[in-house]
Amino acid sequence: MSEVIVIANQKGGVGKTTTAVNLAASLAVAEKKVLLIDADPQANATTSLGFHRNDYEFNIYHVLIGTKKLKDIILKSDLPTLHLAPSNIGLVGIEKEYYDNNNKDGRELVLKRAIANVQKDYDYIIIDSPPALGPMTINALSASNSVIIPIQCEFFALEGLAQLLNTVKLVRKSINPSLSIKGFLPTMFSSQNNLSKQVFADLSQHFNGKLFKDQKNKYIVVPRNVKLAEAPSFGKPAILYDVKSVGSIAYQNLAQTIIA
Ligand SMILES: Nc1ncnc2c1ncn2[C@@H]1O[C@H](COP(=O)(O)OP(=O)(O)O)[C@@H](O)[C@H]1O
Ligand SMILES: [Mg+2]
Numbered sequence: 001m002s003e004v005i006v007i008a009n010q011k012g013g014v015g016k017t018t019t020a021v022n023l024a025a026s027l028a029v030a031e032k033k034v035l036l037i038d039a040d041p042q043a044n045a046t047t048s049l050g051f052h053r054n055d056y057e058f059n060i061y062h063v064l065i066g067t068k069k070l071k072d073i074i075l076k077s078d079l080p081t082l083h084l085a086p087s088n089i090g091l092v093g094i095e096k097e098y099y100d101n102n103n104k105d106g107r108e109l110v111l112k113r114a115i116a117n118v119q120k121d122y123d124y125i126i127i128d129s130p131p132a133l134g135p136m137t138i139n140a141l142s143a144s145n146s147v148i149i150p151i152q153c154e155f156f157a158l159e160g161l162a163q164l165l166n167t168v169k170l171v172r173k174s175i176n177p178s179l180s181i182k183g184f185l186p187t188m189f190s191s192q193n194n195l196s197k198q199v200f201a202d203l204s205q206h207f208n209g210k211l212f213k214d215q216k217n218k219y220i221v222v223p224r225n226v227k228l229a230e231a232p233s234f235g236k237p238a239i240l241y242d243v244k245s246v247g248s249i250a251y252q253n254l255a256q257t258i259i260a
Helices: 016-029 044-048 060-064 089-100 107-116 135-143 161-174 194-210 226-234 246-259
Strands: 003-007 034-038 082-085 124-128 146-152 180-187
Touching: 003 016, 003 135, 016 034, 016 044, 016 082, 016 124, 016 146, 016 180, 016 226, 016 246, 034 044, 044 226, 060 089, 060 107, 089 135, 107 135, 135 161, 146 161, 146 194, 180 194, 226 246
Parallel strands: 003 124, 003 146, 034 082, 034 124, 146 180
Antiparallel strands: none
């Protein structure tokens, strides 16, 4: 059975998609069978792997409204063991639909039920979530074994974190008791920047046990690295764009830690 990990933070631009894509790709290069589920209507994870709206007919929206099975929308990526369940801007409709039918039972469990049918086919299922704590993110948290929370090493980094942790608590209480916090991942860290160091210091003070460490027992911090920002425009994860870049190596280390 696969391990399902959601990458979540309701703030936009903190590195969720970059983490989802590069963690998924690094796990796949380590010969794990991986499904990346793009659960954000912005479909950035989908385009990061080189897929454009005309390349596929169906997407996760069709799975959530029940017209397609998850296995019917899955695309093969450039990496043999990495598959993608794409998204599309049409997914914004799901929020409305879910609110309109707000007494429909089990609507938080639609994604979980869809995943159950493919779970035996993968070692890891990574879910990229939208920058909100709405129905999509609740579905993703309900379907997951654990959550990775990327924290951008910039001003206001920890703002909103209490709300996110509270949402995790609520999901645990009401729907998914075994949901755990896999860890906090500092992103866009810049050693030149005192603010970055301050954010890291705050994180290690509050959540030390929940920071990832590599095989050499060093903290895993994703540096600000232009290769990570450039790779999506080539439709590639960083590991296929520049395998030796410091950004890609950070995600390879994260993958190794998760496998270990
Ligand atoms: N470590 C990093 N170094 C440099 N640029 C990054 C890094 N992580 C993310 N980015 C860039 O920052 C922007 C926001 O990242 P993204 O992963 O899309 O965040 P989110 O999914 O949380 O909105 C993107 O343009 C991305 O390429
Ligand atoms: Mg994103």
